[in-house]
Amino acid sequence: xxxxxxxFTGLACGALLTVMGLAVWAGLRRTPDLLRAVQxxxxxxxxxxxxxxxxxWWHDPxxxxxxxxLALMAALAAPLGTLRSYSSWESVARxxxxxxxxxxxxWGPPGLASAEGGSLVSLALAICGGLGARAMGEALxxxxxxxxxxxxxxxxxxxxxxxxxxxNLWQRGTGWGGLVGEGGLVGAWLAWGAVWLVARxxxxxxxxxxxxxxxxxxxxxxx
Numbered sequence: 001x002x003x004x005x006x007x008f009t010g011l012a013c014g015a016l017l018t019v020m021g022l023a024v025w026a027g028l029r030r031t032p033d034l035l036r037a038v039q040x041x042x043x044x045x046x047x048x049x050x051x052x053x054x055x056x057w058w059h060d061p062x063x064x065x066x067x068x069x070l071a072l073m074a075a076l077a078a079p080l081g082t083l084r085s086y087s088s089w090e091s092v093a094r095x096x097x098x099x100x101x102x103x104x105x106x107w108g109p110p111g112l113a114s115a116e117g118g119s120l121v122s123l124a125l126a127i128c129g130g131l132g133a134r135a136m137g138e139a140l141x142x143x144x145x146x147x148x149x150x151x152x153x154x155x156x157x158x159x160x161x162x163x164x165x166x167x168n169l170w171q172r173g174t175g176w177g178g179l180v181g182e183g184g185l186v187g188a189w190l191a192w193g194a195v196w197l198v199a200r201x202x203x204x205x206x207x208x209x210x211x212x213x214x215x216x217x218x219x220x221x222x223x
Contacts, residue, residue: 001067001105002057002059003052008052009102012078016099019079020092027088038091046078049098060104063122066222067105069129073221074101076130079137090141097133097140097214107193125185127157129221132192134216139207150210153217161189184220188216191216 191213
């Protein structure tokens with residue numbers, strides 16, 4: 001991982017921790033100025049993560065190193081959006097996935113194994129993982145905004161699984177068995193399908209299933 005990526009990721013981690021502290025304080029004091037500060041630092045953290053992801057992509061355009069995919073996922077999971085309440089937990093939960101991904105990028109194992117399937121598959125997986133992490137944060141905070149990242153993740157995963165199956169069928173005469181990690185990819189897709197089968201009137205169950213599905217997807221992307 002280039003040093004510059006580590007610098008911007010570290011700055012993003014500091015900003016996300018600041019977001020969590022300000023969110024707790026805003027929930028206690030119910031001060032509009034603190035909510036605006038949380039919003040501003042959220043965007044600052046997102047900018048740091050985006051710069052780090054672009055630098056990682058510049059040095060590894062095929063996303064062959066897991067650290068590059070982690071950087072892109074952390075940027076997509078950044079807790080951007082308008083805050084409409086004083087809920088401390090919602091603000092903290094929205095920032096948590098991005099902080100975890102950035103922390104793994106900084107302090108986790110380097111993981112120099114090459115990704116299978118080419119740069120387009122790796123890019124699609126990283127985007128799915130980032131949107132899934134974003135949905136995880138929204139689900140943990142029981143936010144109504146969980147719908148769009150969850151739906152986008154499911155659509156992209158469905159397209160990716162279908163595309164991989166068609167390529168394997170064309171090249172090998174079988175739907176599966178071409179890429180390393182296909183089992184995890186199909187498992188993540190089934191988990192996201194289960195999320196959409198749960199009725200919307202059960203937000204807590206949907207939140208639990210979203211966290212499980214996002215976790216399985218992130219593990220599939222990184223390994």
